[in-house]
Amino acid sequence: MYRAPRGTTDILPDEQVYWSFIRQKAYEISVLYGYRRVDTPAFEDAGLFVRSIGEDTDIVEKETYTFDDRSGDKLTLRPEGTASICRAYIEHGMHTLPQPVRLYYDAAIFRYERPQAGRYRQHHQYGVEALGEGDPALDAEVIDMAWQFYANLGLKGLSPILNSIGCSVCRPTYLNSLMEYYTKHRNAVCSDCRRRLERNPLRLLDCKKPSCVPLTEQAPRSTDHLCPDCSDHFSRLSSYLRLLNLPFVTNHRLVRGLDYYTKTVFEIAPEREESAQATVGAGGRYDDLIEQLGGRPTPGIGFATGIERLILNMKKQKIIVPQSAEPFVFVAHISQQAKDEAMKLASLLRRSGISVIPSLGDRSLKAQLKQANSMGANKAVIIGEDEAKSGTVVLRDMAKGEQNIVPRDVVVETLRKTYHRFVLVENRITCAIMKVG
RNA sequence: GUGGGCGUAGCCUAGUGGUUAAGGCACCAGGUUGUGGCCCUGGAGAUCGAGGGUUCGAAUCCCUCCGCUCACCCCA
Incomplete structure (x- = not known):
């Protein structure tokens, strides 16, 4: 038996209410x-991601889906959104x-990762990028936008965490002092951290092992090593965020797994x-x-959010999403002649x-x-033999359990009048047709 | 890549060495004429994740593999 590949999932109709709700809110806030x-495209030249994310990052080293196509081009399914946008x-x-x-x-x-709660091999991100401006006011805009987005979804208890990791001017000296510090304590840290020291020193700050946490607390802080430009940027961003009443916290241990970040980095997580x-x-x-x-x-700043994780959190917080159950008519029939009439009527209603x-097969009315x-x-x-002969139908209200006999040629009109929500459907279709025309 | 937990029908669960593997939800059909929701009756649906081993006998015990899941690494 075939199953969905490991780490992937089918998003079934009952789940779609979350997806359409979140996407609608995402499009709204974007506008x-x-x-x-x-x-x-879902795939790009493999080199794009190596260049942008960084050769020595976990994402590029072991998590990409990379393949040669039939012409020998080396392609990679996108492991994040920013690089493609910049390429475009x-x-x-x-x-x-x-x-x-x-x-x-x-x-x-x-x-390509081991799947786990809130983590998949194929997941979905909504993200924004603002390119061509270095003003910290733009950083504030993006963080504010993310914050408002979550608020619009009804999520509570989230907290923006902020840090600055400097730029190409000041980061090298910071990394030096960080490595100096950790080299001194080389024997006190865990084996993972000794590996990090070689490969990705910033990540040392992120270790959650109880034995390493005290060391991370006393480690040199990037914010103490910022150049005047980065330092100014960080403090202006902070004051803009205060201006906008965003309840952010700073955390000197916040680093990110992609090499391309400069200055501002942030995360939004449940408290x-x-x-x-x-x-x-x-x-x-x-x-x-x-x-x-x-x-x-060209400077740039961006933000991305994982839709699966949003849904996870929304469910955890028991957020009810608006159910837009579309109303519909069931067309039942008894006898072959009635079935012909039912098929004709179903088609007419849909065109209207x-x-x-429509009921399929030839089952009992019950x-x-x-x-x-x-x-x-x-x-x-309901169309039975009697109705087929007399050109009528039985129109039954399923909630009330009441029904009456209506001439067939007024069924469309009757449904419109008695059920105004159908007209909404019709308007939507009419609008779409007018746009096309 | 490493470690823990778990695999019995579409879903949830009972059964931990002894007849044809049990129940609930869902599905299908009936409960006299052409009427849903509640109730009743019946039906269909499972090579008990796969393979091997122990045993007179295995869903049950052992081994291997596969899958799911949670955590680490890392990340949305």
């Missing part, structure tokens, strides 16, 4: 903050647009983290990235913008109504 949608910015000459260019995306992300993969969203500034990818020097589920009931039909149209 509100002036961001426009970009869709990029360069490729389409967006530096000629008014800066910053505000973009958003909603895309599937692929990482009391029960399970491990609690972070719902994260982002930061990447002022050197576009230049690294071959564009002219009314949702219809069985048909039972199905209509369990499917949640609002109305049932």
Whole structure:
């Protein structure tokens, strides 16, 4: 038997209410903050991600889905969203647009990892990128936008965590003092940390092992080693966030797993983290990235949020999403002649913008109504031999359990009048047709 | 890649050495004429994750593999 590949999942109809709700809120807030949608390919030239995320990061080293296509091109399924957006910015000459260019995306992300609660090999991220402006006010905008987005979803108890990891000017000296410090304590740290010391010193700060935590507390802080530019940026960002009443906290141990970040990094996570993969969203500034990818020097800042984790948190907080159960009519029939009439009527109703589920097969009326009931039909149209002969139908209200006989040629009108929500469906369809026309 | 927990019908669960593996939900059909929700009756649906071993006898004990799950690493 075939199953969905490891770490992937089917999003079944009952789950879709969360997805459409979250996406609707994401699109709303994007418009509100002036961001426009970009869709990029699910795969890119493998080199793009090596260049942007960094050769020595876990993502590139062991988590990418990379393959050669039939022409021998080396491609990678995107393991994050930012690199593709930057590539598109360069490729389409967006530096000629008014800066910053505000973009958003909603895309599937692929990482080869061991699946776990809130972690998948294919997951989905909604993210925004603002390119071409280095003003900390823009950092504040992005963080504020993320914060408002979560508030609009009804999520509570989240906290933005902020840090600055400096830039190409000041980070090297900071890393030196960090490595100096840890080299001195080399024998006191765990084996993971000794490996981090070689590969990715910033991550040393992130170790949660009780034996290492005291050392991380006393370790040199990036914010104490910022150059005047970065230091100024960080303090101005902080004051903008206070201005906007964002209840952020700073944490000198917050680092990120991608090499391209400069200055601002942030995460938004539940305050009391029960399970491990609690972070719902994260982002930061990447002022050197576009230049690294071959564009002219262009600062940028972005943010991404994992939709699966949002749903996880929404369920945990028992947030009820609006159920938009579309009303529909069930069309039942008794006898072959009646079935012909039922098929014709179902088609007519659908063309008139009314949702219809026709009964299939030749089952007893009882069985048909039972199905209509369990499917949640609002109305049932019943056509039997008598109705087929006399050109009428039985129109039954499923909730009230009342019914009456209606001439067939007024069924559409009657349904419109007695059930105004159907008209909404019709309007929507009409609007779509007008746009196309 | 490392470690823990768990695999009995579509879903949830009982059964821990002894007849044809039990129940609930869901599904299908009936409960006299063409009417749903409640109730009653019946039906279908499981090579007990797979393979091997121990035993007169294995869902049950042992081994291997696979899958799911949680955690570490890392990340949304």
